[in-house]
Amino acid sequence: MSNGRELLEKLREIGEECSDTESNATRWELSSEDESDHIQSETSDAEESDEEAITNDENEDVINVPRKRRRVLISSDEETENTSQETETAADGTVWWKFDEGGIPGRLPSTCIFKSVTGPTGYARKNVMANNLVSAFSLIINDYIIKHIKKCTEEEARRILDYDWTTTLPEIRAFIGILYARGAYEAKNLKLSYLWSVKWGPEFFRRTMSRDKFKQILRFIRFDKRTERSTLIRTNKFALFSEIWDKFIENSQACYQPGQNITVDEQLFPTKARCKFIQYMPNKPNKFGIKFWLASDVTSKYALNGFAYLEKDEQRPSSMPLSEYVVLKLVEPYAGCGRNVTTDNFFTSMSLATKLLAKKTTLVGTIRANKRELPKPAKQSKDNMPRFSTLLYRSENCVLTIYKSKPNKRVAVLSSRHKFVKIDKSNRKMLPDSIQFYNKTKFGVDMTDQMARKYTVKSSSRRWHLQIFFNILDLAAINAWILYKEVTGIQIERKQFLFQLAEQFSADYTTEREKHSSQQKDPQISTATSSNTTDSTKRKICQIRLCHNNKTNNICQKCKNSLPPTEVSSIIQCLGEEWFENSFTNENNIEPIVLEQDNNYIEFSVDADADNIEKKDLVIEGSTADGVTSELSEKGNNMPEICKTIAMSDDDFTIDSAADKENDAQNDPNYIPSVHTRPTNLLRLSKQIEIHSR
Numbered sequence: 001m002s003n004g005r006e007l008l009e010k011l012r013e014i015g016e017e018c019s020d021t022e023s024n025a026t027r028w029e030l031s032s033e034d035e036s037d038h039i040q041s042e043t044s045d046a047e048e049s050d051e052e053a054i055t056n057d058e059n060e061d062v063i064n065v066p067r068k069r070r071r072v073l074i075s076s077d078e079e080t081e082n083t084s085q086e087t088e089t090a091a092d093g094t095v096w097w098k099f100d101e102g103g104i105p106g107r108l109p110s111t112c113i114f115k116s117v118t119g120p121t122g123y124a125r126k127n128v129m130a131n132n133l134v135s136a137f138s139l140i141i142n143d144y145i146i147k148h149i150k151k152c153t154e155e156e157a158r159r160i161l162d163y164d165w166t167t168t169l170p171e172i173r174a175f176i177g178i179l180y181a182r183g184a185y186e187a188k189n190l191k192l193s194y195l196w197s198v199k200w201g202p203e204f205f206r207r208t209m210s211r212d213k214f215k216q217i218l219r220f221i222r223f224d225k226r227t228e229r230s231t232l233i234r235t236n237k238f239a240l241f242s243e244i245w246d247k248f249i250e251n252s253q254a255c256y257q258p259g260q261n262i263t264v265d266e267q268l269f270p271t272k273a274r275c276k277f278i279q280y281m282p283n284k285p286n287k288f289g290i291k292f293w294l295a296s297d298v299t300s301k302y303a304l305n306g307f308a309y310l311e312k313d314e315q316r317p318s319s320m321p322l323s324e325y326v327v328l329k330l331v332e333p334y335a336g337c338g339r340n341v342t343t344d345n346f347f348t349s350m351s352l353a354t355k356l357l358a359k360k361t362t363l364v365g366t367i368r369a370n371k372r373e374l375p376k377p378a379k380q381s382k383d384n385m386p387r388f389s390t391l392l393y394r395s396e397n398c399v400l401t402i403y404k405s406k407p408n409k410r411v412a413v414l415s416s417r418h419k420f421v422k423i424d425k426s427n428r429k430m431l432p433d434s435i436q437f438y439n440k441t442k443f444g445v446d447m448t449d450q451m452a453r454k455y456t457v458k459s460s461s462r463r464w465h466l467q468i469f470f471n472i473l474d475l476a477a478i479n480a481w482i483l484y485k486e487v488t489g490i491q492i493e494r495k496q497f498l499f500q501l502a503e504q505f506s507a508d509y510t511t512e513r514e515k516h517s518s519q520q521k522d523p524q525i526s527t528a529t530s531s532n533t534t535d536s537t538k539r540k541i542c543q544i545r546l547c548h549n550n551k552t553n554n555i556c557q558k559c560k561n562s563l564p565p566t567e568v569s570s571i572i573q574c575l576g577e578e579w580f581e582n583s584f585t586n587e588n589n590i591e592p593i594v595l596e597q598d599n600n601y602i603e604f605s606v607d608a609d610a611d612n613i614e615k616k617d618l619v620i621e622g623s624t625a626d627g628v629t630s631e632l633s634e635k636g637n638n639m640p641e642i643c644k645t646i647a648m649s650d651d652d653f654t655i656d657s658a659a660d661k662e663n664d665a666q667n668d669p670n671y672i673p674s675v676h677t678r679p680t681n682l683l684r685l686s687k688q689i690e691i692h693s694r
Contacts, residue, residue: 086098088375088376088377088393089375090372090373090374090375090376091372091373092372092373094350094373094375094395095395096375096393096394096395096400097393097394097395098391098392098393099392099393099394099420100392101390101392101420101421101422101423101432102420102422102423103419103420103421103422109419110338110360111338111357111360111361111362111416111417112338112340112362112417113338114260114337114338114339115337115338116257116337116338116339117257118257118258118259118260118299119256119257119486120255120256120257120483120486120487121254121255121256121257123139123254123255124136124139124254124255124256124483124487125487127139128483128484128487128488129488130488130490132504133480133484133497133500133501133504134173134501134504134505134508136480136481136483136484136487137476137477137480137501139251139254139255139480139483140248140251140252140255140476140479140480140483141176141248141251141472141473141476142247142251143169144247145244145247145248146169146172146173147169148223148243148244148247149172149221149222149223149244150167150168150169150172152221152222152223152224152225153167153172153217153220153221153222154166154167154220155222155225155226156220156221156222156226157216157220159226160220165220167217168512170505170508170509170511170512171209171217171509172217173505173508173509174208174209174505174506174508174509175209175214175217175218175221176473176505177208177501177502177503177504177505177506177509178205178208178209178214178502178506179457179459179470179473180455180457180473180477180498180499180501180502180505181202181204181205181498181499181502182195182457182459183455183456183457183458183474183498184455184495184498184499184502185202186454186455188456188457188458188459192211192214192215193211195211196210196211204502204503204506207506207510208505208506208509208510209509218459221466221469222465223240223241223243223244223465223469224239224240224241224243224465235314237276237277237310238308238310240464240465241465241468241469244469244472245307245308245468245472248472248475248476249305249306249307252302252303252304252305252475252476252479253304253305253333255479255483256297256300256302256304256479256482256483258297258299258300258302258304258334258339259297259298259299259300260338260339260340261297261298261299261339261340261342261441261444262295262296262297262298262304262331262334262339262340262341262342262444263295263296263297263298263341263342263343263441263442263443263444263445263446264293264294264295264326264327264330264331264341264342264343264347264445265293265294265296265343265344265444265445265446266291266292266293266294266309266346266445267291267292267293267294267306267445267448267449268281268284268286268289268290268291268292269289269290269291269292269467269468269470269471270286270288270289270458271288271289271290271458271464271467272288272462273290273461273462273463273464273466273467274462274463274464275290275464277290277291277308277309277310277311278290278464279291279309290308290309290464290467290468290471291308291309292306292307292308292309292471293306293307293308293309293326293330294306294330294445294448294449295330295331295334295445296444296445296447296448297444298342298440298441298443298444300482300486301444301447301448301451301478301482302448302478302479302482303448303475303478303479304330304333304334305330305331305333306330306475307329307330308468313325321349321351323346323347323348323349323352324347324349324351324352324355326347327341327343327347327352327356328352328355328356331356331359331361334361335356335359335360335361336359336360336361337360337361338360338361339361339362340361340362340363340364340417340441341356341361341362341363341364341365342363342364342365342438342441342442342444343363343364343365344365344366344442345365345366345367345368347365348363348365348366348367348368348414349367349371349373349414350371350373350395350398350414353397353398353414353416354396354397356416357397357416362415362416362417363414363415363416363417364413364414364415364416364417364418364434364437364438364441365413365414365438365442366411366412366413366414366438367400367412367413367414368412369381369410369412373395374400374412375393375400377391377393377402378393378400378402378410378412380410381408381409381410382408385404385410386404387404387405387406387407388403388404388405388428388429388430389403389404389430390402390403390404390421390423390430390432392421392432397416398414398415398416399414399415399416399418399419399420399421399434400412400413400414400415401413401415401421401432401434401435403431403432403435405429411435413432413434413435413438415434415437415438417437418433418434418437421433421434424436448475448478451478451494452471452474452475452478453474454494455474455477455494455495455498456470456474457470457473457474458470458471458474477494477497477498477501478494480497480501481494481497484497
């Protein structure tokens with residue numbers, strides 16, 4: 001027995017020495033496999049002799065001898081098991097590693113280093129002037145857009161009215177100014193009669209433009225050429241407005257550089273216009289409308305980029321989800337500078353985060369729980385997870401924050417910007433900093449849309465392209481307001497900015513009219529117009545076709561026709577009967593009795609009795625151009641010099657037959673073909689003249 005005790009004591013001493021020296025050294029210098037083999041090979045003989053001693057010994061103290069080497073092996077096994085429990089594998093095979101909150105800030109990755117100058121560009125700073133709000137607005141809605149609208153509007157008006165209707169650039173801008181003033185008054189649902197009312201309406205509207213003129217422009221305004229529409233609309237459902245929208249986005253991007261954070265989201269412009277891509281969104285306050293994808297600067301709320309949702313888009317690759325296509329297209333002009341994009345759960349995905357990182361752009365956004373790349377804890381809503389607690393996972397270059405905000409609700413935020421997450425334990429809700437960052441940068445587009453709806457220029461219309469024009473004006477006013485403030489340093493409220501912008505548009509239009517009216521008038525016209533008087537005893541229906549049968553007291557003393565009231569911007573000019581007598585071959589003495597005019601053209605009418613006059617008795621002599629326009633012949637040269645052309649419609653006029661042309665051309669080398677009309681029709685001749693506006 002004594003020999004056995006001595007042997008056990010020697011083994012214990014050897015074990016203590018080995019555990020104090022070799023075990024610590026081999027734990028750090030050797031791998032786990034080498035360490036296990038080394039310890040087992042060294043102690044196998046000692047363990048066998050030790051077991052024999054324990055079984056033969058009757059003393060309990062000898063049986064409880066500690067074996068430190070065996071504990072080292074058990075500890076290593078436990079660490080391996082714990083490491084395997086810290087990982088989660090998603091349904092698509094993505095592996096997530098769980099980690100604890102906190103970390104030491106280190107060197108920022110290249111994707112988070114912002115390398116761009118923010119704010120208005122040099123082009124904007126050069127052109128925006130203090131106390132000149134139009135200079136800021138003209139950078140967004142420039143002359144190219146206004147001229148395009150003017151051209152398309154005139155074409156549509158001539159098609160409807162059958163005569164040469166024109167407008168001017170200051171008049172289009174004054175029209176836009178009235179829209180902005182109405183929006184600043186928040187009177188989008190107020191009838192125009194109240195706005196132009198002497199008793200109830202502001203003087204600005206009556207002073208700027210007549211109500212009928214405003215309604216006329218609103219009726220005719222177009223943004224594309226009707227002759228090209230049928231061809232373009234086959235491949236582009238947005239063809240009626242694509243040119244204006246693209247130019248608006250181009251101008252907006254040329255004037256401003258956003259900060260480090262950009263928000264991408266949807267905007268629903270409320271309308272029920274006739275449109276194939278109207279969307280129904282029951283969760284929105286206005287459930288019907290046209291959806292736009294927008295990108296806005298988080299700091300300034302400047303609208304940076306956007307396009308309309310047209311349902312099926314042929315430009316989008318079939319393999320790319322819509323959410324990825326929208327974000328990549330909107331942030332393309334601003335990628336590669338270390339910016340961050342914040343999105344909601346419709347857009348956010350691991351695939352999008354990876355593609356943006358390749359462009360040196362990070363992504364932060366909420367992510368839906370049904371995504372296949374998420375771990376199981378992100379999909380559970382009812383469990384024992386305490387309220388206001390957080391779970392953190394990492395996979396590749398993304399960090400997933402799972403936060404329980406309500407008893408049965410979890411919020412998952414995916415971030416490629418954060419490498420570690422800290423929790424604010426001083427707050428009762430203990431929000432992680434990744435969720436705090438999302439809350440600070442998620443509202444860019446929402447704030448832009450909220451400002452646009454506050455003072456919107458929108459009015460009721462079934463034309464979807466007009467509704468989109470209203471949306472452009474709302475966004476353009478916001479962008480111009482931001483440019484004006486940041487360039488000039490003048491702090492001005494947005495409502496005041498809209499009022500002053502409308503006032504400057506009105507002043508420019510008034511100056512243009514006064515300059516035009518100050519020109520020297522024709523003596524014959526002055527004589528004719530000076531004889532107009534007002535009959536206060538009886539009101540008659542106005543003879544101007546565009547007045548829509550309104551009654552008036554004004555009567556022309558020369559032709560005895562009823563004229564519009566003095567508030568109408570144009571002066572009615574009567575050329576009298578002398579011009580008709582020298583310009584018509586009239587065997588039946590048909591007397592011209594009606595004179596009609598709008599702002600730029602006079603319209604003459606002749607009353608013909610079909611029972612007494614045969615076909616082609618009424619002849620107008622002149623040369624023709626494609627059967628539409630006829631220049632006056634030498635026979636009518638004693639008419640006023642301001643009368644230049646006669647515009648005629650193919651439906652109302654016919655040209656001499658081919659045989660008549662041949663015979664007349666042989667007899668007279670200076671032959672001018674005659675233009676005939678049916679006397680049963682109302683003969684309408686639009687004569688372009690110089691208009692003197694009040």
